[in-house]
Amino acid sequence: xxxxxxxxxxxxxxxxxxxxxxxxxxxxxxxxxxxxxxxxxxxxxxxxxxxxxxxxxxxxxxxxxxxxxxxxxxxxxxxxxxxxxxxxxxxxxxxxxxxxxxxxxxxxxxxxxxxxxxxxxxxxxxxxxxxxxxxxxxxxxxxxxxxxxxxxxxxxxxxxxxxxxxxxxxxxxxxxxxxxxxxxxxxxxxxxxxxxxxxxxxxxxxxxxxxxxxxxxxxxxxxxxxxxxxxxxxxxxxxxxxxxxxxxxxxxxxxxxxxxxxxxxxxxxxxxxxxxxxxxxxxxxxxxxxxxxxxxxxxxxxxxxxxxxxxxxxxxxxxxxxxxxxxxxxxxxxxx
Amino acid sequence: xxxxxxxxxxxxxxxxxxxxxxxxxxxxxxxxxxxxxxxxxxxxxxxxxxxxxxxxxxxxxxxxxxxxxxxxxxxxxxxxxxxxxxxxxxxxxxxxxxxxxxxxxxxxxxxxxxxxxxxxxxxxxxxxxxxxxxxxxxxxxxxxxxxxxxxxxxxxxxxxxxxxxxxxxxxxxxxxxxxxxxxxxxxxxxxxxxxxxxxxxxxxxxxxxxxxxxxxxxxxxxxxxxxxxxxxxxxxxxxxxxxxxxxxxxxxxxxxxxxxxxxxxxxxxxxxxxxxxxxxxxxxxxxxxxxxxxxxxxxxxxxxxxxxxxxxxxxxxxxxxxxxxxxxxxxxxx
Numbered sequence: 001x002x003x004x005x006x007x008x009x010x011x012x013x014x015x016x017x018x019x020x021x022x023x024x025x026x027x028x029x030x031x032x033x034x035x036x037x038x039x040x041x042x043x044x045x046x047x048x049x050x051x052x053x054x055x056x057x058x059x060x061x062x063x064x065x066x067x068x069x070x071x072x073x074x075x076x077x078x079x080x081x082x083x084x085x086x087x088x089x090x091x092x093x094x095x096x097x098x099x100x101x102x103x104x105x106x107x108x109x110x111x112x113x114x115x116x117x118x119x120x121x122x123x124x125x126x127x128x129x130x131x132x133x134x135x136x137x138x139x140x141x142x143x144x145x146x147x148x149x150x151x152x153x154x155x156x157x158x159x160x161x162x163x164x165x166x167x168x169x170x171x172x173x174x175x176x177x178x179x180x181x182x183x184x185x186x187x188x189x190x191x192x193x194x195x196x197x198x199x200x201x202x203x204x205x206x207x208x209x210x211x212x213x214x215x216x217x218x219x220x221x222x223x224x225x226x227x228x229x230x231x232x233x234x235x236x237x238x239x240x241x242x243x244x245x246x247x248x249x250x251x252x253x254x255x256x257x258x259x260x261x262x263x264x265x266x267x268x269x270x271x272x273x274x275x276x277x278x279x280x281x282x283x284x285x286x287x288x289x290x291x292x293x294x295x296x297x298x299x300x301x302x303x304x305x306x307x308x309x310x311x312x313x314x315x316x317x318x319x320x321x322x323x324x325x326x327x328x329x330x331x332x333x334x335x336x
Numbered sequence: 337x338x339x340x341x342x343x344x345x346x347x348x349x350x351x352x353x354x355x356x357x358x359x360x361x362x363x364x365x366x367x368x369x370x371x372x373x374x375x376x377x378x379x380x381x382x383x384x385x386x387x388x389x390x391x392x393x394x395x396x397x398x399x400x401x402x403x404x405x406x407x408x409x410x411x412x413x414x415x416x417x418x419x420x421x422x423x424x425x426x427x428x429x430x431x432x433x434x435x436x437x438x439x440x441x442x443x444x445x446x447x448x449x450x451x452x453x454x455x456x457x458x459x460x461x462x463x464x465x466x467x468x469x470x471x472x473x474x475x476x477x478x479x480x481x482x483x484x485x486x487x488x489x490x491x492x493x494x495x496x497x498x499x500x501x502x503x504x505x506x507x508x509x510x511x512x513x514x515x516x517x518x519x520x521x522x523x524x525x526x527x528x529x530x531x532x533x534x535x536x537x538x539x540x541x542x543x544x545x546x547x548x549x550x551x552x553x554x555x556x557x558x559x560x561x562x563x564x565x566x567x568x569x570x571x572x573x574x575x576x577x578x579x580x581x582x583x584x585x586x587x588x589x590x591x592x593x594x595x596x597x598x599x600x601x602x603x604x605x606x607x608x609x610x611x612x613x614x615x616x617x618x619x620x621x622x623x624x625x626x627x628x629x630x631x632x633x634x635x636x637x638x639x640x641x642x643x644x645x646x647x648x649x650x651x652x653x654x655x656x657x658x659x660x661x662x663x664x665x666x667x668x669x670x
Contacts, residue, residue: 149531149533149539149540150542152542201527201656203527205478205551207477207550207551207575208573208575209575220573221479222544224529224542226529232540236481236554238573240478240479240573240578242576242577242578245578258536258561331656333655333656
């Protein structure tokens with residue numbers, strides 16, 4: 001199987017490539033041609049491909065003329081559509097990094113292009129595959145919590161300074177609201193079997209990392225969402241883990257139901273302690289990326305939609321877009 | 337400074353008196369009680385004197401400690417103040433902030449102490465966080481979270497009645513509203529949602545506050561399933577650090593007897609040293625005696641109630657509610 005890696009903009013490209021390299025029968029070719037967006041000192045392009053031991057080509061044209069069966073799109077958020085449309089035109093299945101896109105129109109176009117080409121479009125939401133979440137979903141769906149009334153989601157991490165474009169709204173579509181709301185929104189989407197959020201109200205600020213001149217977007221945010229049946233959720237999407245922390249961050253989801261409260265922390269597993277650098281954090285969690293790639297391949301082999309697909313990616317994106325509208329309108333509640 | 341034996345009059349005989357009476361007794365006070373119901377039981381339990389009327393209680397004590405349902409706080413406070421007796425009142429001060437302001441002005445005119453029992457300011461974990469914030473250890477607060485989760489207070493049905501208690505936001509979450517103001521300053525906007533299972537008296541509220549400083553806060557209050565373990569959580573993310581606390585992880589004693597533990601009370605286990613309730617009462621007593629300012633003032637209590645009521649308004653409107661700037665002080669003593 002021939003897999004193309006489209007851009008090293010998102011650092012997840014490295015993890016996905018490492019995961020693919022473990023598997024037999026997979027050929028990988030990568031390209032990362034948009035050098036104008038490389039940040040100062042970032043190791044990308046051919047240099048990074050050589051470090052990983054991956055074949056590199058200089059353009060998307062070359063990559064697609066190689067005839068990949070599937071591609072992984074890990075470009076800057078605003079570029080997902082352009083590359084996905086190239087992939088669909090070349091008949092390649094697409095695993096696209098989250099958020100699926102940065103506008104409704106882009107996401108719709110990606111879904112339409114992949115459907116017309118008969119290729120799989122999967123949105124890269126690996127946390128769905130975490131055993132904690134699988135257990136939670138199953139417990140909730142068999143009535144273990146009774147009726148779920150409210151949800152608190154937190155997705156807090158360090159500010160992604162290893163790639164400059166993350167904090168440039170022109171390329172990322174926004175700041176932490178875009179980067180970190182969608183994971184929790186997607187988990188809730190899965191719990192509710194794809195029920196679309198009804199309304200969103202968001203508030204953000206830029207107090208965290210205000211000392212970093214390259215940060216041109218919100219760094220803190222609270223997103224209040226109402227779902228059908230008046231289930232309410234609040235997502236804390238802030239880049240609020242300090243730079244000195246020994247780990248990247250984490251995600252939590254807490255459900256309040258009529259029978260009880262259930263909390264998951266899928267990234268909590270670690271051995272702690274201290275090293276010369278200070279506090280230690282040696283994680284040993286489940287490999288969500290591997291499970292996600294398994295599902296991508298299974299969808300391709302079985303000729304079915306992947307879970308989560310492009311539509312799920314669009315539904316969680318809409319929570320972000322409505323949140324941005326809410327902020328632009330001064331914090332009002334916006335219908336999705 | 338030495339004082340003659342302190343005489344305290346408790347009004348009410350409900351749940352919170354189980355924290356206040358031992359607090360007063362632990363500092364050697366003589367405690368009398370008057371209540372519309374249950375005073376005899378409370379008196380017998382703690383060896384208290386039972387007053388025959390509210391007037392008799394007020395006439396025979398140095399201060400009044402109001403532990404009644406919310407709707408009656410101000411009537412008792414006004415009557416005590418008019419009789420020249422300082423007052424400590426349970427939170428929320430009232431569902432009518434204007435009337436609470438009148439009471440504040442009455443206390444100021446008479447030169448009498450009047451304090452709201454926002455006990456969270458005396459819980460050691462909140463005190464430690466406040467100290468760290470004030471010391472600049474985490475820089476400027478940006479995003480804060482507060483959660484307060486317990487079983488629904490089915491033993492006192494008035495809590496569930498919005499008209500009587502103001503509901504979960506005004507009665508329970510007000511603790512965290514006060515803490516959020518204490519940590520990050522005045523609140524200027526509030527957005528809230530609330531979802532209830534009316535039949536089971538279960539309710540969860542989610543409130544987002546915007547502070548004048550630009551800090552944003554998320555508050556979640558839950559009156560949940562019967563038997564839920566009481567739990568409080570908070571985090572404060574600043575531009576130079578992060579504070580986190582979860583009562584679930586805070587225990588320093590673990591006991592395993594092989595049988596499931598059951599939740600016995602909605603009152604948090606103070607766990608360490610002096611009870612926060614006792615610390616609160618001692619602080620108010622010192623303020624009443626003019627020895628120091630109290631950690632929380634009647635004006636703070638009024639503002640917390642205003643924010644909570646604005647959150648209730650937001651729930652109904654489905655829109656954020658802007659708060660008018662905090663009104664000038666009633667002049668009540670600190």
